[in-house]
Amino acid sequence: MTPHDPYHRGSRAVQDRVGVRGLADHVGRSIGPGIRPVAAAFLELQPMLVVGARDPDSGRVWASPLTGEPGFVRATGAHQVSVAGRAGTGDPLAAALGRPGTPVGTIALDPRTRRRMRLNGRARPTPRGLAIEADQVFSNCPKYLQKRHLLGARTGAGPAGPPRVTAELTPDQQRFVAAADTFFIATVRDGGADASHRGGNPGFLRVLSPYELSWPDYPGNAMFLTLGNLTTDPGAGLLLLDWTTGTALQLTGTAALAYGPDGTRTVRFTLTEAVETAGASPWTWSAPEYSPANP
Template sequence: MQDRADLTRQASFALGGIGESIPPVAAAFLTEQPMIIVGGTDAAGRIWSSQLVGDPGFLRVPDPRTLLVDALPLAEDPLAEVLAGPATVGMIAIEPTSRRRMRINGRSTPTTGGLRVDLDQVISNCPKYIQKREFRFLSDSGSAPAPGGTRHVTRGTALTPAQQRTLRATDTFFVASSDESGNTDASHRGGNPGFVQVLSPSVLRWPDYLGNAMFLTLGNLELHPAAGLLVPGWDTGSTLHLTGAARTLWDADETARVPGAQRLVEFTVTGVVEIADAVPLRWSAPNYSRFNPPVS
C-alpha cells in the first residue's frame, strides 16, 4: 500500500513510531483517560469495534508490557462474548480535550471486572482530524453501567434512515481491522460533518486523508477486508456498531471530487448493533480540527 501511494520513504520513518512497550509518559496519559476504543473478532469472523469507559484511573500500566482495564462491555455489546475469553485486540486511547491519541495492540484475557492486555505493539499517532471535546459523567461515580444492564438495542443487517442521518452528521468514527493472521488494530477517522458519505443503506464511503503513512488500517484491509466501525454518540452516550467489509478505491477521478482525499475507502455493511444510553460518558460540542478538509 505504501509503494502504491508512493510514500515508501516517508513510511519507513513513520514505522519507527511502533514499539513494544509503553513509555512512562504514555502510561501517565492512559491513567488520565475516561475511555478506550477496542476492536476484536467474534466467533463468526466478524470484526466489531466498541468502547470501554470509567473514571480516569480505570486504565493502569503495572509494567511497560501490560495494560489493565477495569471495565467490561455491556452484555448487549457485540464484543461482550469476545472479551469474555482470550482475544486478540486492537485498542486506541484518544483524548479529544488535547487531541492526543495512542494505539495499543495485543492479547487480552478477562480478569475480575475487567481485562489484562499483554502488549505486542504500542503506536504513537499525530493529532490531525481530532475534534476537541470536554467530557463529563452523568453519575457521581462516573462508572460505566454494570454489564448485563438493560438497554434499548436495535439490530439489523442494513442502516435505518435514522442511522444514515447519524453517519452523515458524524465528525468522528473508529475502525477496527486485522491482518490475515488475526492481529487486530483500531484506528481513528475524523473530518467535518459530511465526510462520511452514505451511498445506500448498506454502503458507506469516506476519504482517506493525508496521515502518517503507516497504512496500518489500509494494509490490513488489503490482506483481510473485514472491518468494524464504532460511531459514538458524543452527546447521548449511545453506540452505533457496524460490521462488514472495506476496500480501498484508487480511482483518481472519483478521489479528485472529494476535497483533501488521497484515496477513498468503501465499506459494505453486513451487521448493525445500536445501543441507546450505552455509557454515562458525555462530551461537549466539538471544536473542529484545523486540519479537516472542507466537505463539498
C-alpha cells in the same frame, strides 16, 4: 512483521503504491512493544478505550467502547495494561473478550487535548475486566481530531439499554452517520488486530444506501496500518458515538480501498449488521471544535 519491520505485506503494498515507504520507515521507528511512562500517564487520564477485534464465532470484526472513571485503564507493567471494565452483555465483542488470547487493537483518544495512543496485543479476561499484553504501542498525530470538553456523567446515567440489531441502517441511523465528525474503525490481520480513528467535518462519512458507506482517505502518518489490513482481509468494524447521549452505533461488514486517477483514495464499506445501544457510554461531551486539518 518482524521486530525490525512493524509492517506486513498489506501495509507495504499501500505504502509502495502511494510512494511513501521511506517516510513509513521513519515513522515506524516509534512503534514498539513497550509502554513508556508518558504513555502510561496518558492512559490513566482516559474515560474511554475503544477495542477492536474479530468475533471467532461469527468471523465478524467489531469496534466496542469500554468506559470508566479515569484510571480504569492502567499500565501494570512495561508491556501490559489492565482494564477495570468489560463490554456490556449485549455488546457483540463480549464473548470474544471473555476468551484468553484474543488479538485486539485498542485506541485511547482524548478529545480534550487532541491526543491519541494505540496499543495492540492479546487480551485475557480478569476478575475485574481485561488484561492486554502489548506487542505494538505508538502515538499518532492530532490530525482530524475534533476538540471536545468532557462535561461529566449524564444525570441518571445507568446501565446501557438493550441493543437494537438490524441488517441495514434505519433512516434515523443514516442521518446520524451523515452528521458524524468522528468514527473508529477496527481491522484485522493474520494473528493481530488494530483500532484507529477517522475524522473530518460532518458529511465526510457518506451514506450511499442503507447498507453502504464511503469516506475519503485523508493524508496521514504514512503507516497505512488500517488500509494495509484491509488489503489482506476486508473485515471491518465501525463505531460511532453520540457524544451527548452516549448512544453507540456499531457496524460490521467489509471494506475496500479504491484509488482515484487524481491520486485520491476512497474506502467503501458494505454493512452486514448494525447494533445500536442507547447509553453505551455514561459520558457527555461538549459540542466539537473542528480540527484545522479537516479539508
